[in-house]
Amino acid sequence: MEFILFKLVLVISVFVASLLIAMYSTYGERKIAAFFQDRLGPNRAGPFGLLQPLADGVKMFMKEEIIPTNADKALFILGPCVMMMTACMTGVVIPWGNSLIIGGQEYMMQITDINIGILYVFGVVSIGVYGIMIGGWASNNKYSLMGAIRGSSQMISYELAMGLAIIALIMTTGTLSIREMVQQQHGAHWNVFYQPLGFLLFIICAFAECNRTPFDLPECETELVGGYHTEYSSMKLGFYLFAEYINMFISSAIIASLYFGGYNFPFLSNLGLSHNALSLLGTAVFFGKIFFFIFLFMWIRWTIPRFRYDQLMHLGWRIMIPLALFNILLTALVVLWRSGQLG
Amino acid sequence: MEPSLPFYILATLSVFSALMVVLSRKPVHSVLYLIFCFFTIGCHYLLLNAQFLFAVHIIVYTGAIMVLFLFSIMFINMNKESEPHKNTLIKIAAGVLAGLLFLVLLEATKGAETLGPPSPNESYSTVANLGKVLYGQYLLPFEIISIMLLSAMVGAVMLGKKSVD
Numbered sequence: 001m002e003f004i005l006f007k008l009v010l011v012i013s014v015f016v017a018s019l020l021i022a023m024y025s026t027y028g029e030r031k032i033a034a035f036f037q038d039r040l041g042p043n044r045a046g047p048f049g050l051l052q053p054l055a056d057g058v059k060m061f062m063k064e065e066i067i068p069t070n071a072d073k074a075l076f077i078l079g080p081c082v083m084m085m086t087a088c089m090t091g092v093v094i095p096w097g098n099s100l101i102i103g104g105q106e107y108m109m110q111i112t113d114i115n116i117g118i119l120y121v122f123g124v125v126s127i128g129v130y131g132i133m134i135g136g137w138a139s140n141n142k143y144s145l146m147g148a149i150r151g152s153s154q155m156i157s158y159e160l161a162m163g164l165a166i167i168a169l170i171m172t173t174g175t176l177s178i179r180e181m182v183q184q185q186h187g188a189h190w191n192v193f194y195q196p197l198g199f200l201l202f203i204i205c206a207f208a209e210c211n212r213t214p215f216d217l218p219e220c221e222t223e224l225v226g227g228y229h230t231e232y233s234s235m236k237l238g239f240y241l242f243a244e245y246i247n248m249f250i251s252s253a254i255i256a257s258l259y260f261g262g263y264n265f266p267f268l269s270n271l272g273l274s275h276n277a278l279s280l281l282g283t284a285v286f287f288g289k290i291f292f293f294i295f296l297f298m299w300i301r302w303t304i305p306r307f308r309y310d311q312l313m314h315l316g317w318r319i320m321i322p323l324a325l326f327n328i329l330l331t332a333l334v335v336l337w338r339s340g341q342l343g
Numbered sequence: 344m345e346p347s348l349p350f351y352i353l354a355t356l357s358v359f360s361a362l363m364v365v366l367s368r369k370p371v372h373s374v375l376y377l378i379f380c381f382f383t384i385g386c387h388y389l390l391l392n393a394q395f396l397f398a399v400h401i402i403v404y405t406g407a408i409m410v411l412f413l414f415s416i417m418f419i420n421m422n423k424e425s426e427p428h429k430n431t432l433i434k435i436a437a438g439v440l441a442g443l444l445f446l447v448l449l450e451a452t453k454g455a456e457t458l459g460p461p462s463p464n465e466s467y468s469t470v471a472n473l474g475k476v477l478y479g480q481y482l483l484p485f486e487i488i489s490i491m492l493l494s495a496m497v498g499a500v501m502l503g504k505k506s507v508d
Contacts, residue, residue, distance in 0.1 A: 075375075115469060119398035126406025130378070133410070137371060137417050145417065152410055159406075176470060 006107045014091045014111060021294075022245035023053040029245075029298050036302040060238035068231050072138040079135025080232070080239035086128035087246040093117040094253050095179045097263045097283035100276055109283065110179060117178040118166060121254060122159070125209060128247075129155045135240070136228035147227030150309065155209055157316035162205035164324035165198045168331040169258060178254075182262035192259040197327045199259045201320055206251040208316070210244060213301040215312060252293035253286075260289050350390055357383035370416050378409045395470050 027042065027050070034041030042049035067076055097109035114120060129152045136148020172194055173181050185191055192199045208215040229240045256262060263282035273281065307315070360380040364373045385400040477485050 072369075072371075075371075114394060116394045116398045119395070119402065123398050123401035123406065126402050126410075127382075129406070129410055130375075130413075133413055133417070134375070149414065149417070152414065156407065156410055 002103075002105070003107075006102075007111060010096075010109065010111055014096065015088060018088060018091055018246050018249055021249050021290075022242055023057070025245045025248060025294055026056065026241075027053050028294070029301075032295070032298045033302050057238070060235050063234040065234040065236070066231075068140060070140045071231065072140070075134050075138035076231075077236070079131055079138060080236045080243075081131075082134060083128065083131030083243040084239045084246075086124050086131060087243040087250070089124045090121050090250045091253070093120050093178055094250070094257060095182050095262060097286065098275075098279040100279055108179075109279065113177055113179045116176050118170070118176050118181075118258075121178075122163065122166075125155075126159060131240075131243070132228050135232070139228075139231035141231050144228050144230045147230070151211060151228055154211075154215060154312060154316070157313060158205040158208035158215075158320070161201055161316060161320035161324050162209065164321065164328060165201040165205065166258075168198045168324070168327045169195055169202075171328070171331050171335055178257055182257050182264065185261040186264050188261075188266040190259065190261045190264075195259065195327075195331070197323065198331075199255075201324050201327065202259070203255060204320065206255060207297070207300070208312075210247045210251055210297070212244075212248065212297055214304045214306045216301075216306055248294060248297050249290065252290045252297070255293050256286060256289035262286055262289075347390070350387075353383050353386050353390070357387070370419075371413070374409065374413050374416050378405055378413075381405045381409065395473060 030052070031041040031049075033039075042052040045051040045055045067073055092111045093114060095108075095110040095113070099106045099108050101107075132151040132155075133148050136144040136146075136151070139145075169181075169191060170176060172191070173184055175181060175184075181191070207213075229237055232240060263279075263286040265282070265285045271278065271281075357380055360376045360383065363376040364380060367373050367376060381404045382401065385397050385405065388394075388397040388400060
Protein backbone atom coordinates (compact mmCIF):
# COMPACT_ATOMS: atom_id res chain seq x y z
CA MET A 1 0.00 0.00 0.00
CA GLU A 2 2.70 2.48 1.03
CA PHE A 3 4.67 1.35 -1.97
CA ILE A 4 1.85 2.31 -4.34
CA LEU A 5 1.30 5.59 -2.49
CA PHE A 6 4.99 6.46 -2.78
CA LYS A 7 5.04 5.64 -6.50
CA LEU A 8 1.90 7.73 -7.02
CA VAL A 9 3.48 10.70 -5.28
CA LEU A 10 6.62 10.19 -7.35
CA VAL A 11 4.71 9.97 -10.64
CA ILE A 12 2.74 13.12 -9.87
CA SER A 13 5.80 15.04 -8.73
CA VAL A 14 7.82 14.05 -11.81
CA PHE A 15 4.91 15.08 -14.02
CA VAL A 16 4.38 18.40 -12.26
CA ALA A 17 8.12 19.06 -12.14
CA SER A 18 8.53 18.51 -15.87
CA LEU A 19 5.59 20.81 -16.63
CA LEU A 20 6.83 23.51 -14.24
CA ILE A 21 10.41 23.33 -15.46
CA ALA A 22 9.23 23.43 -19.07
CA MET A 23 7.07 26.46 -18.21
CA TYR A 24 9.93 28.35 -16.63
CA SER A 25 12.30 27.26 -19.39
CA THR A 26 10.29 29.51 -21.70
CA TYR A 27 10.91 32.35 -19.27
CA GLY A 28 14.58 31.40 -18.97
CA GLU A 29 14.89 31.16 -22.74
CA ARG A 30 13.57 34.69 -23.21
CA LYS A 31 15.69 36.13 -20.43
CA ILE A 32 18.83 34.43 -21.75
CA ALA A 33 18.05 35.52 -25.31
CA ALA A 34 17.62 39.06 -24.02
CA PHE A 35 20.93 38.88 -22.20
CA PHE A 36 22.74 37.63 -25.32
CA GLN A 37 21.19 40.38 -27.41
CA ASP A 38 21.70 43.12 -24.83
CA ARG A 39 18.01 43.58 -24.07
CA LEU A 40 15.98 43.28 -20.86
CA GLY A 41 13.55 40.51 -21.77
CA PRO A 42 10.12 40.08 -20.17
CA ASN A 43 9.83 42.34 -17.11
CA ARG A 44 6.21 43.50 -16.93
CA ALA A 45 4.25 40.62 -15.38
CA GLY A 46 5.22 40.30 -11.73
CA PRO A 47 8.66 40.95 -10.22
CA PHE A 48 11.39 40.42 -12.89
CA GLY A 49 8.60 39.28 -15.19
CA LEU A 50 8.32 36.04 -13.24
CA LEU A 51 4.60 35.68 -13.99
CA GLN A 52 5.20 35.86 -17.74
CA PRO A 53 4.85 32.06 -18.31
CA LEU A 54 1.44 32.19 -16.60
CA ALA A 55 0.37 35.08 -18.78
CA ASP A 56 1.55 33.18 -21.86
CA GLY A 57 -0.38 30.10 -20.75
CA VAL A 58 -3.60 32.06 -20.22
CA LYS A 59 -3.16 33.69 -23.62
CA MET A 60 -2.70 30.30 -25.28
CA PHE A 61 -5.84 28.89 -23.67
CA MET A 62 -7.98 31.93 -24.41
CA LYS A 63 -7.12 32.20 -28.09
CA GLU A 64 -9.64 31.19 -30.68
CA GLU A 65 -9.18 27.64 -31.82
CA ILE A 66 -9.11 27.20 -35.57
CA ILE A 67 -9.20 23.88 -37.37
CA PRO A 68 -8.72 24.44 -41.11
CA THR A 69 -11.71 23.35 -43.22
CA ASN A 70 -9.75 20.94 -45.37
CA ALA A 71 -7.75 19.49 -42.52
CA ASP A 72 -8.17 15.92 -41.36
CA LYS A 73 -9.88 16.77 -38.06
CA ALA A 74 -9.15 13.64 -36.04
CA LEU A 75 -5.49 13.56 -37.03
CA PHE A 76 -5.17 17.32 -36.56
CA ILE A 77 -6.07 16.80 -32.90
CA LEU A 78 -4.07 13.57 -32.58
CA GLY A 79 -0.78 15.27 -33.61
CA PRO A 80 -0.24 17.49 -30.55
CA CYS A 81 -1.59 14.69 -28.29
CA VAL A 82 1.08 12.25 -29.46
CA MET A 83 3.75 14.93 -29.13
CA MET A 84 2.78 15.79 -25.55
CA MET A 85 2.27 12.19 -24.48
CA THR A 86 5.64 10.97 -25.70
CA ALA A 87 7.33 14.00 -24.15
CA CYS A 88 5.92 13.11 -20.73
CA MET A 89 6.55 9.36 -21.00
CA THR A 90 10.34 9.33 -20.89
CA GLY A 91 10.65 10.67 -17.34
CA VAL A 92 9.54 7.27 -16.06
CA VAL A 93 12.90 5.50 -16.34
CA ILE A 94 15.18 8.30 -15.16
CA PRO A 95 16.60 7.81 -11.66
CA TRP A 96 15.90 11.14 -9.99
CA GLY A 97 17.87 10.26 -6.89
CA ASN A 98 19.15 7.47 -4.70
CA SER A 99 16.71 5.83 -2.28
CA LEU A 100 14.83 7.29 0.69
CA ILE A 101 14.39 5.30 3.90
CA ILE A 102 11.00 6.01 5.44
CA GLY A 103 9.90 3.96 8.42
CA GLY A 104 12.64 1.37 7.93
CA GLN A 105 11.68 0.71 4.34
CA GLU A 106 13.73 1.70 1.32
CA TYR A 107 12.02 3.54 -1.52
CA MET A 108 13.78 4.13 -4.83
CA MET A 109 13.47 7.64 -6.22
CA GLN A 110 12.72 6.35 -9.68
CA ILE A 111 9.30 5.45 -11.02
CA THR A 112 10.39 2.17 -12.52
CA ASP A 113 13.77 0.55 -13.10
CA ILE A 114 13.15 -1.63 -16.16
CA ASN A 115 16.13 -3.62 -17.33
CA ILE A 116 15.95 -2.11 -20.82
CA GLY A 117 15.63 1.51 -19.63
CA ILE A 118 17.74 3.07 -22.33
CA LEU A 119 15.96 1.17 -25.10
CA TYR A 120 12.63 2.30 -23.66
CA VAL A 121 13.79 5.89 -24.06
CA PHE A 122 14.70 5.19 -27.69
CA GLY A 123 11.35 3.58 -28.34
CA VAL A 124 9.44 6.55 -26.95
CA VAL A 125 11.60 9.02 -28.85
CA SER A 126 11.05 7.13 -32.10
CA ILE A 127 7.29 7.27 -31.57
CA GLY A 128 7.56 11.01 -30.90
CA VAL A 129 8.33 11.57 -34.59
CA TYR A 130 4.71 10.75 -35.40
CA GLY A 131 3.48 13.81 -33.52
CA ILE A 132 5.23 16.05 -36.03
CA MET A 133 4.39 13.91 -39.06
CA ILE A 134 0.69 13.52 -38.26
CA GLY A 135 0.27 17.19 -37.39
CA GLY A 136 2.09 18.36 -40.51
CA TRP A 137 0.18 16.09 -42.84
CA ALA A 138 -3.25 16.67 -41.28
CA SER A 139 -2.92 20.46 -41.67
CA ASN A 140 -3.30 20.02 -45.43
CA ASN A 141 -0.76 22.74 -46.09
CA LYS A 142 2.36 22.50 -48.22
CA TYR A 143 4.59 24.29 -45.73
CA SER A 144 3.37 22.14 -42.86
CA LEU A 145 4.01 18.98 -44.87
CA MET A 146 7.49 20.18 -45.82
CA GLY A 147 8.23 20.96 -42.18
CA ALA A 148 6.95 17.58 -41.08
CA ILE A 149 9.00 15.73 -43.70
CA ARG A 150 12.12 17.65 -42.76
CA GLY A 151 11.55 17.08 -39.08
CA SER A 152 11.01 13.38 -39.38
CA SER A 153 13.90 12.74 -41.76
CA GLN A 154 16.17 14.72 -39.48
CA MET A 155 15.05 12.75 -36.45
CA ILE A 156 15.49 9.38 -38.18
CA SER A 157 18.97 10.31 -39.39
CA TYR A 158 20.18 11.46 -36.00
CA GLU A 159 18.50 8.62 -34.13
CA LEU A 160 20.92 6.26 -35.88
CA ALA A 161 24.02 8.12 -34.76
CA MET A 162 22.55 8.47 -31.27
CA GLY A 163 21.94 4.73 -31.05
CA LEU A 164 25.48 4.00 -32.21
CA ALA A 165 26.89 6.44 -29.63
CA ILE A 166 24.89 4.65 -26.93
CA ILE A 167 26.14 1.22 -28.05
CA ALA A 168 29.68 2.24 -27.14
CA LEU A 169 28.43 3.39 -23.73
CA ILE A 170 26.61 0.09 -23.20
CA MET A 171 29.82 -1.76 -24.07
CA THR A 172 31.74 -0.02 -21.29
CA THR A 173 28.99 -0.17 -18.67
CA GLY A 174 27.64 -3.60 -19.56
CA THR A 175 24.05 -2.75 -18.69
CA LEU A 176 20.91 -1.28 -20.27
CA SER A 177 19.39 -0.06 -17.02
CA ILE A 178 19.88 3.65 -16.46
CA ARG A 179 19.97 3.22 -12.69
CA GLU A 180 22.88 0.78 -12.88
CA MET A 181 24.72 3.12 -15.24
CA VAL A 182 24.34 5.93 -12.72
CA GLN A 183 25.48 3.75 -9.84
CA GLN A 184 28.61 2.75 -11.73
CA GLN A 185 29.58 6.41 -11.94
CA HIS A 186 29.86 6.70 -8.17
CA GLY A 187 32.45 9.23 -7.08
CA ALA A 188 33.96 11.01 -10.04
CA HIS A 189 33.99 8.05 -12.46
CA TRP A 190 31.76 9.89 -14.85
CA ASN A 191 31.24 8.26 -18.23
CA VAL A 192 32.14 11.46 -20.02
CA PHE A 193 35.80 10.80 -19.16
CA TYR A 194 35.63 7.29 -20.62
CA GLN A 195 33.45 8.19 -23.60
CA PRO A 196 34.34 11.74 -24.65
CA LEU A 197 33.65 11.15 -28.34
CA GLY A 198 30.46 9.26 -27.55
CA PHE A 199 29.28 12.11 -25.36
CA LEU A 200 29.95 14.68 -28.08
CA LEU A 201 28.01 12.62 -30.62
CA PHE A 202 25.20 12.04 -28.16
CA ILE A 203 24.74 15.69 -27.26
CA ILE A 204 24.76 16.76 -30.92
CA CYS A 205 22.11 14.14 -31.66
CA ALA A 206 20.10 15.26 -28.64
CA PHE A 207 20.02 18.76 -30.08
CA ALA A 208 18.84 17.40 -33.40
CA GLU A 209 16.18 15.20 -31.76
CA CYS A 210 14.79 18.17 -29.83
CA ASN A 211 14.66 20.25 -33.03
CA ARG A 212 16.71 22.95 -31.37
CA THR A 213 19.02 25.37 -33.14
CA PRO A 214 21.29 24.75 -35.04
CA PHE A 215 19.00 21.91 -36.11
CA ASP A 216 15.62 23.68 -35.98
CA LEU A 217 14.95 23.27 -39.70
CA PRO A 218 11.41 21.85 -39.25
CA GLU A 219 10.30 25.31 -38.17
CA CYS A 220 12.68 27.32 -40.33
CA GLU A 221 10.66 30.56 -40.53
CA THR A 222 12.44 32.08 -43.49
CA GLU A 223 11.58 29.15 -45.74
CA LEU A 224 8.57 27.43 -44.27
CA VAL A 225 6.37 30.11 -42.60
CA GLY A 226 6.02 28.28 -39.25
CA GLY A 227 6.99 24.74 -40.21
CA TYR A 228 4.84 21.80 -39.21
CA HIS A 229 2.69 23.88 -36.86
CA THR A 230 1.84 26.65 -39.33
CA GLU A 231 -1.89 25.88 -39.19
CA TYR A 232 -2.06 25.35 -35.47
CA SER A 233 -3.46 27.90 -33.06
CA SER A 234 -4.47 28.16 -29.44
CA MET A 235 -3.40 25.44 -27.00
CA LYS A 236 -2.71 22.90 -29.74
CA LEU A 237 0.14 25.12 -30.84
CA GLY A 238 0.93 25.56 -27.16
CA PHE A 239 1.31 21.79 -26.77
CA TYR A 240 3.75 21.60 -29.66
CA LEU A 241 5.88 24.39 -28.25
CA PHE A 242 5.57 23.07 -24.71
CA ALA A 243 6.53 19.54 -25.72
CA GLU A 244 9.77 20.93 -27.13
CA TYR A 245 10.67 22.34 -23.72
CA ILE A 246 9.74 19.12 -21.92
CA ASN A 247 11.90 17.21 -24.41
CA MET A 248 14.74 19.59 -23.66
CA PHE A 249 14.36 18.97 -19.93
CA ILE A 250 14.19 15.20 -20.35
CA SER A 251 17.16 15.03 -22.69
CA SER A 252 19.17 17.17 -20.28
CA ALA A 253 18.25 14.68 -17.56
CA ILE A 254 19.33 11.78 -19.76
CA ILE A 255 22.62 13.43 -20.69
CA ALA A 256 23.28 14.18 -17.02
CA SER A 257 22.53 10.64 -15.89
CA LEU A 258 24.30 8.80 -18.72
CA TYR A 259 27.48 10.85 -18.93
CA PHE A 260 27.69 13.12 -15.89
CA GLY A 261 27.03 10.78 -13.01
CA GLY A 262 23.35 11.51 -12.44
CA TYR A 263 22.80 12.09 -8.74
CA ASN A 264 26.43 11.28 -7.90
CA PHE A 265 28.96 13.96 -7.10
CA PRO A 266 32.60 13.74 -5.97
CA PHE A 267 33.29 13.17 -2.25
CA LEU A 268 29.67 12.06 -1.83
CA SER A 269 30.46 9.61 0.96
CA ASN A 270 32.94 11.84 2.82
CA LEU A 271 30.33 14.32 4.02
CA GLY A 272 29.14 12.22 6.97
CA LEU A 273 25.48 12.94 6.33
CA SER A 274 22.60 10.52 6.90
CA HIS A 275 21.35 8.40 4.01
CA ASN A 276 18.21 10.44 3.38
CA ALA A 277 20.01 13.79 3.51
CA LEU A 278 22.63 12.47 1.07
CA SER A 279 19.90 11.25 -1.29
CA LEU A 280 18.13 14.60 -1.25
CA LEU A 281 21.43 16.43 -1.78
CA GLY A 282 22.14 14.06 -4.69
CA THR A 283 18.78 14.92 -6.24
CA ALA A 284 19.53 18.63 -5.85
CA VAL A 285 22.91 18.14 -7.55
CA PHE A 286 21.20 16.17 -10.33
CA PHE A 287 18.79 19.03 -10.94
CA GLY A 288 21.73 21.44 -10.94
CA LYS A 289 23.31 19.40 -13.73
CA ILE A 290 20.00 19.33 -15.62
CA PHE A 291 19.65 23.10 -15.40
CA PHE A 292 23.20 23.50 -16.69
CA PHE A 293 22.36 21.44 -19.77
CA ILE A 294 19.11 23.34 -20.33
CA PHE A 295 21.19 26.50 -20.21
CA LEU A 296 23.59 24.95 -22.72
CA PHE A 297 20.67 24.29 -25.09
CA MET A 298 19.70 27.95 -24.89
CA TRP A 299 23.26 29.23 -25.02
CA ILE A 300 23.83 27.42 -28.31
CA ARG A 301 20.46 28.47 -29.69
CA TRP A 302 21.27 32.15 -29.28
CA THR A 303 24.87 31.84 -30.48
CA ILE A 304 24.89 29.65 -33.58
CA PRO A 305 22.81 30.16 -36.73
CA ARG A 306 20.97 27.21 -38.21
CA PHE A 307 22.39 24.81 -40.77
CA ARG A 308 21.31 24.55 -44.35
CA TYR A 309 19.29 21.39 -44.91
CA ASP A 310 21.87 19.59 -47.05
CA GLN A 311 24.58 20.48 -44.53
CA LEU A 312 22.45 18.92 -41.80
CA MET A 313 22.04 15.67 -43.73
CA HIS A 314 25.74 15.66 -44.64
CA LEU A 315 26.70 16.06 -41.00
CA GLY A 316 24.31 13.33 -39.91
CA TRP A 317 25.16 10.64 -42.43
CA ARG A 318 28.72 11.34 -43.56
CA ILE A 319 30.30 12.55 -40.32
CA MET A 320 28.31 11.51 -37.27
CA ILE A 321 27.61 7.89 -38.24
CA PRO A 322 31.19 7.04 -39.33
CA LEU A 323 32.54 8.72 -36.19
CA ALA A 324 30.10 6.74 -34.05
CA LEU A 325 31.17 3.49 -35.76
CA PHE A 326 34.82 4.40 -35.18
CA ASN A 327 33.98 5.06 -31.54
CA ILE A 328 32.42 1.59 -31.24
CA LEU A 329 35.53 -0.05 -32.71
CA LEU A 330 37.81 1.93 -30.42
CA THR A 331 35.71 1.09 -27.36
CA ALA A 332 35.64 -2.60 -28.32
CA LEU A 333 39.43 -2.65 -28.60
CA VAL A 334 39.89 -0.96 -25.23
CA VAL A 335 37.36 -3.22 -23.53
CA LEU A 336 39.09 -6.33 -24.94
CA TRP A 337 42.53 -5.02 -24.05
CA ARG A 338 41.50 -4.27 -20.49
CA SER A 339 39.96 -7.69 -20.01
CA GLY A 340 43.23 -9.20 -21.30
CA GLN A 341 41.65 -11.07 -24.21
CA LEU A 342 43.58 -9.27 -26.91
CA GLY A 343 46.59 -11.57 -26.50
CA MET B 344 -2.99 -21.28 -18.04
CA GLU B 345 -5.86 -19.00 -19.08
CA PRO B 346 -4.97 -15.80 -20.95
CA SER B 347 -5.35 -12.75 -18.74
CA LEU B 348 -7.58 -9.71 -19.17
CA PRO B 349 -4.80 -7.47 -20.58
CA PHE B 350 -4.25 -10.07 -23.27
CA TYR B 351 -7.90 -9.89 -24.36
CA ILE B 352 -7.86 -6.09 -24.44
CA LEU B 353 -4.63 -6.03 -26.44
CA ALA B 354 -5.77 -8.79 -28.77
CA THR B 355 -9.05 -6.97 -29.48
CA LEU B 356 -7.15 -3.77 -30.20
CA SER B 357 -4.68 -5.43 -32.52
CA VAL B 358 -7.36 -7.29 -34.47
CA PHE B 359 -9.45 -4.11 -34.70
CA SER B 360 -6.52 -2.02 -35.97
CA ALA B 361 -5.47 -4.76 -38.38
CA LEU B 362 -9.00 -4.75 -39.82
CA MET B 363 -8.99 -0.97 -40.05
CA VAL B 364 -5.77 -1.11 -42.09
CA VAL B 365 -7.75 -2.84 -44.82
CA LEU B 366 -11.05 -1.05 -44.33
CA SER B 367 -10.08 2.63 -44.04
CA ARG B 368 -10.53 4.77 -47.12
CA LYS B 369 -7.49 7.02 -46.83
CA PRO B 370 -4.05 5.43 -47.29
CA VAL B 371 -2.53 7.56 -44.51
CA HIS B 372 -5.15 6.31 -42.06
CA SER B 373 -4.31 2.74 -43.06
CA VAL B 374 -0.64 3.32 -42.33
CA LEU B 375 -1.43 4.88 -38.95
CA TYR B 376 -3.61 1.90 -38.05
CA LEU B 377 -0.80 -0.38 -39.11
CA ILE B 378 1.55 1.51 -36.79
CA PHE B 379 -0.93 1.07 -33.95
CA CYS B 380 -1.24 -2.61 -34.84
CA PHE B 381 2.53 -3.06 -34.59
CA PHE B 382 2.51 -1.22 -31.30
CA THR B 383 -0.09 -3.56 -29.79
CA ILE B 384 1.82 -6.59 -31.08
CA GLY B 385 4.88 -5.17 -29.33
CA CYS B 386 2.85 -4.98 -26.14
CA HIS B 387 2.08 -8.70 -26.47
CA TYR B 388 5.82 -9.32 -26.08
CA LEU B 389 5.68 -7.42 -22.81
CA LEU B 390 2.96 -9.76 -21.58
CA LEU B 391 5.30 -12.64 -22.40
CA ASN B 392 7.97 -10.93 -20.26
CA ALA B 393 10.22 -10.30 -23.25
CA GLN B 394 11.07 -6.63 -22.67
CA PHE B 395 14.02 -6.60 -25.04
CA LEU B 396 11.94 -7.90 -27.93
CA PHE B 397 9.29 -5.31 -27.06
CA ALA B 398 11.79 -2.45 -27.20
CA VAL B 399 13.39 -3.67 -30.41
CA HIS B 400 10.02 -4.21 -32.04
CA ILE B 401 8.91 -0.68 -31.16
CA ILE B 402 12.19 0.92 -32.26
CA VAL B 403 12.58 -1.01 -35.51
CA TYR B 404 9.03 -1.54 -36.75
CA THR B 405 6.97 1.21 -35.17
CA GLY B 406 9.73 3.77 -35.06
CA ALA B 407 11.86 3.28 -38.14
CA ILE B 408 10.22 1.21 -40.85
CA MET B 409 6.76 2.68 -40.47
CA VAL B 410 8.09 6.24 -40.51
CA LEU B 411 9.58 5.55 -43.93
CA PHE B 412 6.31 3.95 -44.98
CA LEU B 413 4.32 6.97 -43.84
CA PHE B 414 6.84 9.15 -45.61
CA SER B 415 6.31 7.59 -49.00
CA ILE B 416 2.51 7.42 -48.56
CA MET B 417 2.44 11.13 -47.72
CA PHE B 418 4.49 12.00 -50.79
CA ILE B 419 2.38 9.97 -53.20
CA ASN B 420 -0.80 11.87 -53.78
CA MET B 421 -3.32 9.06 -53.94
CA ASN B 422 -6.69 10.12 -55.26
CA LYS B 423 -9.77 8.07 -55.84
CA GLU B 424 -9.73 8.88 -59.57
CA SER B 425 -6.20 7.61 -60.11
CA GLU B 426 -6.91 4.33 -58.35
CA PRO B 427 -6.81 1.52 -60.91
CA HIS B 428 -9.95 -0.63 -60.98
CA LYS B 429 -9.43 -4.35 -61.22
CA ASN B 430 -12.09 -6.49 -62.84
CA THR B 431 -14.32 -8.76 -60.80
CA LEU B 432 -12.65 -12.03 -61.79
CA ILE B 433 -9.28 -10.88 -60.38
CA LYS B 434 -10.98 -9.71 -57.19
CA ILE B 435 -12.64 -13.10 -56.66
CA ALA B 436 -9.39 -14.94 -57.41
CA ALA B 437 -7.51 -12.77 -54.91
CA GLY B 438 -10.17 -13.40 -52.27
CA VAL B 439 -10.03 -17.17 -52.76
CA LEU B 440 -6.23 -17.18 -52.64
CA ALA B 441 -6.13 -15.10 -49.46
CA GLY B 442 -8.71 -17.41 -47.86
CA LEU B 443 -6.65 -20.48 -48.75
CA LEU B 444 -3.53 -18.87 -47.31
CA PHE B 445 -5.46 -18.15 -44.12
CA LEU B 446 -6.50 -21.81 -43.94
CA VAL B 447 -2.89 -22.94 -44.33
CA LEU B 448 -1.85 -20.58 -41.52
CA LEU B 449 -4.65 -21.89 -39.27
CA GLU B 450 -3.60 -25.48 -39.95
CA ALA B 451 0.05 -24.65 -39.24
CA THR B 452 -0.66 -22.99 -35.90
CA LYS B 453 -3.24 -25.56 -34.76
CA GLY B 454 -0.69 -28.19 -33.92
CA ALA B 455 1.68 -25.81 -32.17
CA GLU B 456 1.95 -26.27 -28.44
CA THR B 457 0.36 -23.53 -26.37
CA LEU B 458 2.68 -21.55 -24.16
CA GLY B 459 1.38 -20.01 -20.99
CA PRO B 460 2.66 -16.65 -19.77
CA PRO B 461 6.02 -17.18 -18.05
CA SER B 462 6.50 -16.29 -14.42
CA PRO B 463 7.85 -12.77 -13.88
CA ASN B 464 11.12 -14.00 -12.42
CA GLU B 465 12.13 -16.09 -15.38
CA SER B 466 15.29 -14.61 -16.81
CA TYR B 467 15.45 -16.26 -20.22
CA SER B 468 14.42 -13.04 -21.95
CA THR B 469 17.17 -10.80 -20.59
CA VAL B 470 19.56 -9.27 -23.08
CA ALA B 471 22.56 -11.16 -21.70
CA ASN B 472 20.89 -14.54 -22.15
CA LEU B 473 19.63 -13.61 -25.58
CA GLY B 474 23.16 -12.57 -26.56
CA LYS B 475 24.63 -15.83 -25.26
CA VAL B 476 22.13 -17.88 -27.27
CA LEU B 477 22.60 -15.81 -30.44
CA TYR B 478 26.38 -15.81 -30.31
CA GLY B 479 26.74 -19.36 -29.02
CA GLN B 480 24.08 -21.81 -30.06
CA TYR B 481 22.89 -19.96 -33.18
CA LEU B 482 26.14 -18.28 -34.24
CA LEU B 483 26.16 -19.53 -37.83
CA PRO B 484 22.54 -18.64 -38.71
CA PHE B 485 23.04 -15.27 -37.02
CA GLU B 486 26.13 -14.48 -39.09
CA ILE B 487 24.47 -15.65 -42.31
CA ILE B 488 21.47 -13.42 -41.63
CA SER B 489 23.73 -10.45 -41.01
CA ILE B 490 25.53 -11.03 -44.31
CA MET B 491 22.15 -11.25 -46.05
CA LEU B 492 21.07 -7.97 -44.48
CA LEU B 493 24.34 -6.35 -45.49
CA SER B 494 23.99 -7.43 -49.09
CA ALA B 495 20.39 -6.23 -49.15
CA MET B 496 21.57 -2.88 -47.81
CA VAL B 497 24.29 -2.57 -50.43
CA GLY B 498 21.75 -3.46 -53.09
CA ALA B 499 19.34 -0.82 -51.82
CA VAL B 500 22.06 1.82 -51.89
CA MET B 501 23.00 0.84 -55.45
CA LEU B 502 19.37 1.08 -56.61
CA GLY B 503 18.95 4.43 -54.87
CA LYS B 504 22.09 5.80 -56.50
CA LYS B 505 20.99 4.78 -59.96
CA SER B 506 17.76 6.72 -59.78
CA VAL B 507 19.54 9.91 -58.72
CA ASP B 508 22.03 10.03 -61.60
